[in-house]
Amino acid sequence: RKEVEQDPGPFNVPEGATVAFNCTYSNSASQSFFWYRQDCRKEPKLLMSVYSSGNEDGRFTAQLNRASQYISLLIRDSKLSDSATYLCVVNEGSSYKLIFGSGTRLLVRP
Amino acid sequence: DVKVTQSSRYLVKRTGEKVFLECVQDMDHENMFWYRQDPGLGLRLIYFSYDVKMKEKGDIPEGYSVSREKKERFSLILESASTNQTSMYLCASSLSRPLEAFFGQGTRLTVV
Numbered sequence: 015r016k017e018v019e020q021d022p023g024p025f026n027v028p029e030g031a032t033v034a035f036n037c038t039y040s041n042s043a044s045q046s047f048f049w050y051r052q053d054c055r056k057e058p059k060l061l062m063s064v065y066s067s068g069n070e071d072g073r074f075t076a077q078l079n080r081a082s083q084y085i086s087l088l089i090r091d092s093k094l095s096d097s098a099t100y101l102c103v104v105n106e107g108s109s110y111k112l113i114f115g116s117g118t119r120l121l122v123r124p
Numbered sequence: 125d126v127k128v129t130q131s132s133r134y135l136v137k138r139t140g141e142k143v144f145l146e147c148v149q150d151m152d153h154e155n156m157f158w159y160r161q162d163p164g165l166g167l168r169l170i171y172f173s174y175d176v177k178m179k180e181k182g183d184i185p186e187g188y189s190v191s192r193e194k195k196e197r198f199s200l201i202l203e204s205a206s207t208n209q210t211s212m213y214l215c216a217s218s219l220s221r222p223l224e225a226f227f228g229q230g231t232r233l234t235v236v
Contacts, residue, residue: 046222046223048223048224048225056229056230057214057227057228057229057230058167058214058227059227060224060225060226063222063224101166101167103225105223110154110155110172110174110218110220110223111169111172111180111182112157112169112216112218112223112225113169114159114166114167115166116164116165116166117166
């Protein structure tokens, strides 16, 4: 089993749609969780950290479910500019080592 | 803004050459990482360092070594480049708390 698993997609949605991605992780001792965004041929950039209580940043909402070991990202009112690959990132247990999922590709169409 | 700078955007090397990839960060981060990214395989950790002169193997260290003589600089060394090391190489740095990592722009290495 991979340490961090994501549905590769692509998710193809119209502008204005709401879309959600899930990511599962295998190490129950993991403490840090993030969503990154990566545009084609660019480096990954931090989208948001994921906190136990859930957190929101504009149209983006992230949730953590420790019991089931998954994190989610919800994007409301999708924009064309949201088209990208979204990477789920988890630290390995209590270490500083960051493990990346393979990414979920989102395509927002006009 | 955090700045992580990789020495080259594109690099072409011959099989058997020794290759140095340099990464510098300007935010006094303790942790630095080297990943490679390949289609369908995502980002895979090669090595990381949590302090000067400290290093730990990631998931795919074979064929690579690293050096961290100064806090701001983390070098990846391909001892004898091979064609299967053709890839995008990404350097990142982070504090220990929080662990948010910031990436350089990447080096696309082609080994011929």
